[in-house]
Amino acid sequence: MTDTQSLIDQLAQESALPARNPLSLFALPIIAVIALCAVGVVLAFSDPFLSVELYGWGPMLVKWGFSMSLLLLCAAALWILGKPGRRSRWAMAAVALPFVPVAALLAFELAIIGPNVAGETWAQCLTAMAVMSPLAFGGAVFAMRALAPTNLKRSGAVAGLFGGAVAMTAYAPFCPEIGMGYMVVFYCLPMLAMTLIGWLTGPKLLRW
């Protein structure tokens, strides 16, 4: 009997039915890091929704609309990327969609009032993004390792973007700034940096 034949016999002794539910394996770390970041910002920062009191819900909805749609699209893309043989191009295109209205609003703001990236709380925003993005990225990596990603760079990049989206979603209620230029510089650029880190480290972290 060849080694391969004996391997088949050995594997066939176990059930073909997966012992694990892939959705729960994937979702648990994702939900855990979102919850961790939510609890973290509540403990670390004060005066949530100050921008709502000052300017109404508009700026807050722009921020959350962007970050939450990105978070959900990234989670869906990660799920697809973790299933071998599934086409992921449309999912990759979908994660870019939330950036389109942001670019349009930025262009509008530039046309009306010119460049506006100033904000007193920029250091706090950057710190929050720098602390929570890698944490959420780690959760996404953990979730992906339960699946079987075959495109590790792409999966790593989406995991990085997911990390940034979670960080922004968690921190946004505590950010009083409202400019689109500010949002692009202090939220979108750190997100893209995390995406690049994910793209570079994906092949090492997600290998199975």
Add this chain to the structure above:
Amino acid sequence: MSNNADALDSLMQAARGGDQGAYRQFLAEATGRVRAMLARKIGNDSELEDVLQECLIALHEKRHTLDPDRPVGPWMYAIANYKLVDHWRKRGRSKVVLDDEADMAVDADSFAQVDIAALLSELPEAQAEAIRMTHIEGMTNKEAATRIGIGTSAMKLRVHRGMLRLKEIVEEQDQ
């Protein structure tokens, strides 16, 4: 191909329904399909069975990533392809590095006093044939690979392994 893919689908469906024999048949069928795919990409090299076994283990361990309503074929080939690329990556990091120039630049005097035919007869036929074509007949790796219908990488690997083995044999004889 579609019949084979259908066979895989129905076998997996039956296996997931609790038919253990169907799972064994599924693994056997998958082995044949993946072996054929690997043979096209790396030739019938000695490493084929290693990669094949890695693929089988991966198919088994990652079976929870196969959606019940999706065909098995694309899932299975995606995993097999990933494992093959991973295998190449690992080999790239190991001491076995394919170096065309080093393998081709063997000093002509190195084997001047030995019986080449006798030496080559001690190698596996595939490696001996590869060295014959590239070092005696003067073909490039690509030309030799095309002639016998394997990939250039597989040809490079055969030449490389053959040359390493030849060197060992000559050194053993010198001692």
